[in-house]
Amino acid sequence: MELRFVGMDPNTGGEGSPTVWVEEESADLVLQGEEADELLAALVGATEWVAGHKAGIPAHERVIRIPARMVPILREACDAAERASAARRDVR
Numbered sequence: 001m002e003l004r005f006v007g008m009d010p011n012t013g014g015e016g017s018p019t020v021w022v023e024e025e026s027a028d029l030v031l032q033g034e035e036a037d038e039l040l041a042a043l044v045g046a047t048e049w050v051a052g053h054k055a056g057i058p059a060h061e062r063v064i065r066i067p068a069r070m071v072p073i074l075r076e077a078c079d080a081a082e083r084a085s086a087a088r089r090d091v092r
Contacts (some may be wrong), residue, residue, distance in 0.1 A: 003030060006080060007073035018066050020077045027084035029077050033064035040065070 003021040012018075018033040036044070045057040057063060066074065 001025065004080060006077040007070070009067055009070055011067070011069065018064075018070055020066075020070070020073050022077055022080045022084060024084065027081045027088065029074075029081055031064060031066060033066045036063040036065050 002024040004024055006020045006022060008017040008019040018031070020032075021030040022028070023030055035041075041057065041063050044063045046055060048055045
């Protein structure tokens with residue numbers, strides 16, 4: 001597995017930072033961020049966001065918070081993932 005570093009929170013103090021990568025083989029986004037507090041996790045977990053889709057947060061998933069100031073980094077990561085995914089399709 002190879003990760004392409006895209007960026008991290010520009011306001012980081014060096015003690016852990018919201019960070020974004022693209023996993024090269026799958027073109028998936030990989031995010032590191034602050035785990036949501038109990039109130040936010042409860043709100044997300046209790047809401048049926050899509051009709052017919054079970055509410056709740058599965059044990060293998062987490063709700064994380066990425067600062068709004070990282071939107072440009074996420075856009076860059078989405079573009080990189082989209083290019084990597086298209087390149088994989090072209091190879092097949």
